[in-house]
Amino acid sequence: MNLQLQHQLLTSLISLSKIRPSGCVEYVGKKKSGNYGYIRVPELHKSYITSRLMYELTFGSIPEGLNVLHKCDNPPCLNPMHLFLGTQQDNVKDAVNKGRFQGKGELNSYAILTWDKVKEIRAECKKGWSYESIARQYGVSGACIRKIIHNETWKE
Numbered sequence: 001m002n003l004q005l006q007h008q009l010l011t012s013l014i015s016l017s018k019i020r021p022s023g024c025v026e027y028v029g030k031k032k033s034g035n036y037g038y039i040r041v042p043e044l045h046k047s048y049i050t051s052r053l054m055y056e057l058t059f060g061s062i063p064e065g066l067n068v069l070h071k072c073d074n075p076p077c078l079n080p081m082h083l084f085l086g087t088q089q090d091n092v093k094d095a096v097n098k099g100r101f102q103g104k105g106e107l108n109s110y111a112i113l114t115w116d117k118v119k120e121i122r123a124e125c126k127k128g129w130s131y132e133s134i135a136r137q138y139g140v141s142g143a144c145i146r147k148i149i150h151n152e153t154w155k156e
């Protein structure tokens with residue numbers, strides 16, 4: 001992709017986006033199922049999911065087999081700071097953590113956490129660790145930790 005095309009695509013993505021108070025930059029153009037933004041790039045004879053295109057424009061090409069996932073759990077969001085790469089399996093885990101799957105707690109076979117781990121997480125948070133650092137330690141998202149701490153998931 002040449003620089004001129006990159007610039008042109010970035011401009012069209014931004015012109016079709018709205019900044020939300022959360023910091024999300026939501027694509028308000030065409031949407032695909034799952035609420036993902038969708039853009040055709042005739043120059044490349046290709047269509048892109050907008051968050052994926054934004055990731056490529058910002059950080060470079062995406063290794064094969066990886067998906068662009070949202071820390072903010074907001075599919076139309078394009079804010080590069082809210083995007084990260086993961087496998088399809090991460091995507092499933094991420095969806096579970098963010099409560100997009102039915103089923104709660106240990107009954108959910110997809111869940112990565114257990115009640116013991118949740119108790120540890122709550123204790124670590126009291127010691128003053130940030131959500132992000134706890135999240136990294138347990139291999140879940142910051143949003144997942146926030147929900148645990150706020151008792152939105154894993155209610156005791």
Ligand SMILES: [Zn+2]
Pocket residue numbers: 023024025072073074077078079082
């Ligand atoms: Zn976002």
